[in-house]
Amino acid sequence: MADLEDGSTETDAFPDVPLPGPELARVLDARLAEVPGWHAPDDPVRLGFAMTAPHALALDAFGRFAERNPNNVGVHTRFGDGVRGTRRLEREAVLALAGLLHADAADGYLTGGANEGTLAGLRVGRNALRAAGAGRVVVLASALTHHSVAKAAEILDLELRLCPAGPSWLLEAGAVDAALDALAAETGADARTGVVVVSTAGYYNTGLVDPVDAIAGVLAGRAAGGGNLSVFHHVDAAHGGMILPFTAPEVPFDFRSPYVHSIVLDPHKSGLMPYSCGVFLCRKGLLGHGAVPAPMSGFVDETISGSRSGAMAAALWSLVFGLAADGYREVFRDCLRVRDRLADAIRAADPDAVVLPSPGNTVVVAGFSHGDGRLPAELAERYRLVGNTLPWTAPDGSTGDRLFHHFYAMPHLTPAQVDGFAAALAGSLADAARTPRRDAPAAPAAPAAELRDLRRSSVCLRHLVVHPPGRRDPDDHPHAYSFHTFQDRAGLGEQLAARPWTGDDGSPTGLYVYAPDLEAPFANELFGVTDPGRYSLEVLDRNQQKLSLVGAAHFAVFGPEPRTPDRPVVLANFHADGTLRSVEYKYGDRRYNDEVQVFADHVVVKIGKDARSVRRDGDDYSFSLDTSLELRLRLTDDDAVPRITRVARHADPALPRRRHLLRGQYRRFPNRFFDTVVDMTAGRRHEARWPAAGPVPSGSEGPLLARSALLDLVRVTPSVSGGALSVRLTAVGGPGTAAFTVPLGLGARLPGLLPGIAVGEPETLDPAEVVAWAARLHPRLGPLREAALARGGQRRLSVPDEVAGRTERT
Ligand SMILES: *Cc1c(COP(=O)(O)O)cnc(C)c1O
Numbered sequence: 001m002a003d004l005e006d007g008s009t010e011t012d013a014f015p016d017v018p019l020p021g022p023e024l025a026r027v028l029d030a031r032l033a034e035v036p037g038w039h040a041p042d043d044p045v046r047l048g049f050a051m052t053a054p055h056a057l058a059l060d061a062f063g064r065f066a067e068r069n070p071n072n073v074g075v076h077t078r079f080g081d082g083v084r085g086t087r088r089l090e091r092e093a094v095l096a097l098a099g100l101l102h103a104d105a106a107d108g109y110l111t112g113g114a115n116e117g118t119l120a121g122l123r124v125g126r127n128a129l130r131a132a133g134a135g136r137v138v139v140l141a142s143a144l145t146h147h148s149v150a151k152a153a154e155i156l157d158l159e160l161r162l163c164p165a166g167p168s169w170l171l172e173a174g175a176v177d178a179a180l181d182a183l184a185a186e187t188g189a190d191a192r193t194g195v196v197v198v199s200t201a202g203y204y205n206t207g208l209v210d211p212v213d214a215i216a217g218v219l220a221g222r223a224a225g226g227g228n229l230s231v232f233h234h235v236d237a238a239h240g241g242m243i244l245p246f247t248a249p250e251v252p253f254d255f256r257s258p259y260v261h262s263i264v265l266d267p268h269k270s271g272l273m274p275y276s277c278g279v280f281l282c283r284k285g286l287l288g289h290g291a292v293p294a295p296m297s298g299f300v301d302e303t304i305s306g307s308r309s310g311a312m313a314a315a316l317w318s319l320v321f322g323l324a325a326d327g328y329r330e331v332f333r334d335c336l337r338v339r340d341r342l343a344d345a346i347r348a349a350d351p352d353a354v355v356l357p358s359p360g361n362t363v364v365v366a367g368f369s370h371g372d373g374r375l376p377a378e379l380a381e382r383y384r385l386v387g388n389t390l391p392w393t394a395p396d397g398s399t400g401d402r403l404f405h406h407f408y409a410m411p412h413l414t415p416a417q418v419d420g421f422a423a424a425l426a427g428s429l430a431d432a433a434r435t436p437r438r439d440a441p442a443a444p445a446a447p448a449a450e451l452r453d454l455r456r457s458s459v460c461l462r463h464l465v466v467h468p469p470g471r472r473d474p475d476d477h478p479h480a481y482s483f484h485t486f487q488d489r490a491g492l493g494e495q496l497a498a499r500p501w502t503g504d505d506g507s508p509t510g511l512y513v514y515a516p517d518l519e520a521p522f523a524n525e526l527f528g529v530t531d532p533g534r535y536s537l538e539v540l541d542r543n544q545q546k547l548s549l550v551g552a553a554h555f556a557v558f559g560p561e562p563r564t565p566d567r568p569v570v571l572a573n574f575h576a577d578g579t580l581r582s583v584e585y586k587y588g589d590r591r592y593n594d595e596v597q598v599f600a601d602h603v604v605v606k607i608g609k610d611a612r613s614v615r616r617d618g619d620d621y622s623f624s625l626d627t628s629l630e631l632r633l634r635l636t637d638d639d640a641v642p643r644i645t646r647v648a649r650h651a652d653p654a655l656p657r658r659r660h661l662l663r664g665q666y667r668r669f670p671n672r673f674f675d676t677v678v679d680m681t682a683g684r685r686h687e688a689r690w691p692a693a694g695p696v697p698s699g700s701e702g703p704l705l706a707r708s709a710l711l712d713l714v715r716v717t718p719s720v721s722g723g724a725l726s727v728r729l730t731a732v733g734g735p736g737t738a739a740f741t742v743p744l745g746l747g748a749r750l751p752g753l754l755p756g757i758a759v760g761e762p763e764t765l766d767p768a769e770v771v772a773w774a775a776r777l778h779p780r781l782g783p784l785r786e787a788a789l790a791r792g793g794q795r796r797l798s799v800p801d802e803v804a805g806r807t808e809r810t
Contacts, residue, residue: 007549007625007670010648038412045417047342048385050204050239052410055272061318062274062311070310075287075302077107086310089317096320098281100245101237101254101263108281109303110313114238115148117264117280120290120304122152122196124262124282125232127289129194132230136187140179141198142171144205144390146236149198158196167393169206171199173214180222180229187228196232201253202240202270205388205406206356207363209240209253216257223259233259238266238278240361246329247336248360261286267316270362272323272331272411277312331411335362338418339409345422346407349429354392354404362409367392368429373403376428383421454498454514454528459536459556459571461590461611463526463544468492469516472525472543474669489516501529501771511774513767522762529771534559535782537774539759545576549670552576552759555777557785563589565710566790572750572781576760580751583781585788585797588709594729596740596797598747605631605727605740607706607716608653608675613660620660625672628653629706629716633680633725635744640683642690642720648677653705654713676704682720684744690720711736720744741796749799753780779803 002009019027036043038053046052065086072090076082077098082091090110098106111117126137139153143162153160161183163175176197187193197219199210212235219231235241235253242265244251254263262282267273287302294301323331343357343364352369367373375385385405392402458464465486466472489495498514513521514528521527525544530536537555545552551573558569571584586595591612597604608628613620633642651657653675661671682690704716706729714729714736728739757773759765783803788795 003668007668007672008650008674010650039414039417044381045383045421046410046412047383047407047421048380048405050269050408050410052270052272053412054268054274055319055323057318057322058273058315062315065311065314066309068310072110072308072310072313073297073301073303073306074299075107075109077109086313090310090313093313093317093320094279094281097265097279098255100325101241101265101281103255103281103283105284106255106281107284107287107302108279110308110316111264111278111280111303112276112305113268113278114146114236114264114266115151115278116304117238117266117278118146118148118198118234118236119152119155120280121234121262121264121282122149122156122158122198123304124286124289125196125234126156126158126194128261128286129196129230129232131289132194133192134194134230135191137194137196138183139196139198140176140183142200142203142210144169144203145171145198145200146204146238149236165391167391167399169203169208169390171210171215173211173218176215177218180218180231184227184229189228192228192230194230194232196234198234198236199253201235201237201244201251202358202361202363204239205404206365206390207239207358207361207406209244209251209359209361212254212260213252213257216259219259220257231259233261235260235263237263239270239363241265242267242269242271242328243332243335243362244360246325246332251360255281255283267319270410271316271328272319273312273316277316279316332362335409335411335413338362338413338415339364339407341415341418342407342409342421345418345425349422349426354402364407364409365404366407367402367404370429373405375405375425376431379424379428382424451498451512454512454530454532455495458496458514458526458528459538459558460526460554463538464489466492466494466525469494469524472541474543474546496528501767511771513771521767522765527762527765527767527770529767529774531559531778535774535778537770537777539762539765539770541762545760545762547669551581552762553756555754555774555781557778557781565589566795568595568785568788568795570781570785570788572754572777574756574759576758578756578758580754580756582747583750583754583784585795587790587795592709594709594738594740596742596795598742598750598797600747600751601635603633603635603725603742603744603747605633605718605725605742607631607708607714607727607729609709610659619663625670626659627672627674628708629676629678629704630674631678631680631716631718631727633682633718635682635684635747637685638683639685639687640681641688642680642682642686644678644680644718646677646679647704648674648679650677651675653707675706678704678716678718680718682725682744684748685723686720686744687723688721705732708738710738736793738790738793739795741794743798746797746799749804753799753803 002012004010070086072087076087076091077094082088094108098108129137138159138161140161141149142165144165150160163171163179166172183193183195199212199215201209216233219233222229222231237253244253265279267279268275268277291300291302339357339362343355346353346355346366350368354367356365387403387405389401390404393399466489467486494516496514496516497518498512501509501511501513503509510531512530515521516524523541526538526540528536528538535557539553540548553574555572556569561567563569565588568585568587573581575581582597582599584595584597586593588594592610595606595609606627610626706714706716708714708729711729711731713732715732717728719726724741724743726739726741730737780803783800787798787800
């Protein structure tokens, strides 16, 4: 599979030969089994998402038409268009939906969903406003608007202005008016600003409907009153648009207000259609603002999508005409009953909860009274519930953010499922009420100045983020153990405790020990000992040892002379059994460096290892696993000629790459990114020059480029001579050069030099053992750092004779 063990992802080979039929069926069956159904006992009950089971009429029509693969490219609601086949079915379905939304005349087409429909609406709006003379076009919406609005604004390069969600959670007409006043004031007398106002009929996490008619009234007044603004009004009716006309036809969210220009519906969300089916509708005369001629195909394209499924049009038609208003009314009447049943169940389980069924819509919003409104994880998982923080005004008038959950009463829900949920909710809320709240850790007394840094940080940036205490064993939740769920240690209220380490006679040693909990030093994340200006040794607890990619204990030398770009931090990493894993030389700063890792049987050179995004409150996360170029040299016990066995080009180092994922994008630990990976082999005893002449055979076109921490964009040239690997960096944009030189035999000598102690059962360790181990390692590792000082850009790694001699004697 494409996820590799080292935490990166590569492509799969395209299969050469077909899978045999039974094998194909077996795999498909297995994947199908992973897709939940609707009513089997083990299926989750989808209560927190608006999706629902598609209607059989739609599935049947889709299947019948799919075989002919009709293409409904273009728009079919014009005079003389849409007269045959699936284009006729699309025209009839779209115009009937426009009629349902009280348009006298409209154009429209089926989209892939509401994202695309909103993009279409904002595009038509922008172009129409520009045609009206607007130089600048702004999108105005509520802060609670679906993210598809921000996405469309980003695609269209429009400024987005969000009105804060007030106590009503709605975009109020007064707020729109005030925002328009502000925009008018910003616009010069001889300029014109276009404003695309987006209102929502059925907010995703509340189900509530904006006062679309009042907003439209404000816009109509602006249009009639002159001034320097032009306005366009798009309604996101993705959730409510297929429900309100059948449950609450009096709610004026649609074309009955003249100042509504376009609307998006989402039949695959609330119209009983399968994915992907949205509908974009707009008033006559507007769609042409997005017209692009398609001379090769002989038509004019006014859509975002291009080729579209005619079978989907047939499916939608079969619901519009096969269910019709009577059918939809019946479906949603039942849903509202289920919604009220859900609301009753919530009130019964938590009489102090805030429970808000949304008028006319199938949504209930609930703020629970226990545990900051949170629901137990098992309940949230089984019922697919998600919470959202919303502004809340309490009955006493105080305001603040509060966690709310939303519940969708969609057609697939059975009374038995609602009753099951009611019982599960009552049970778990009763448990929550019984369990006393865990007190926040008491704030420790202010530490002495020299301990302050220790309390904030460990040598390894990884330990700045942790899971909450009690949830640190990755085996307990293998599917959820990801960076996604890591939290900032300080944010958890947890700091590393630190205290001076005293000698046997009670005298100060200058050393300090630290751990999250010094009462149980080896039971929680890590235990460290440090000479603050020189070195530290950290032993990981059992859970961290399971997670660690670099061994169970780390010794780091970073002083006495402070780190500079030319003076590395040197790290020795040990396995749980006490054997040496690797020695790492990191040049650069703590968060961005070029480094060399020396193992017994291989050498890894990392150019541009980037952890600059590990920040206390940043949303941009890397955990130092982002490397521009990684060269991996595998050593064999012979004199084999060096060879580049593979160059994998994952990204272009010359282009700005999004170097770190956002917090919400992490799924699993570890997570690595490379621009380029170079695999090499060489015999440990190879002495001759390689390459003998000419450019390095990099295995593909062009030189190897990387973003170096030291020199920015560089050409990377590996070579071998005199029994050492040399990796030369030559700056592309300037005069700088640097080279890393690693004797091929270095890694084999290091384990003898750096003996460890077994730490695989950390709870059995005594802090004194670890302190003594550190004291033994320092005189051996410290000189490696001194020997690795850069001289004229040359970084030559070696073991100084006096240290080598000392080990040979011991
Ligand atoms: C679901 C939803 C969308 C996005 O719809 P897609 O079909 O996923 O593109 C947009 N707006 C609202 C209010 C929604 O509920």
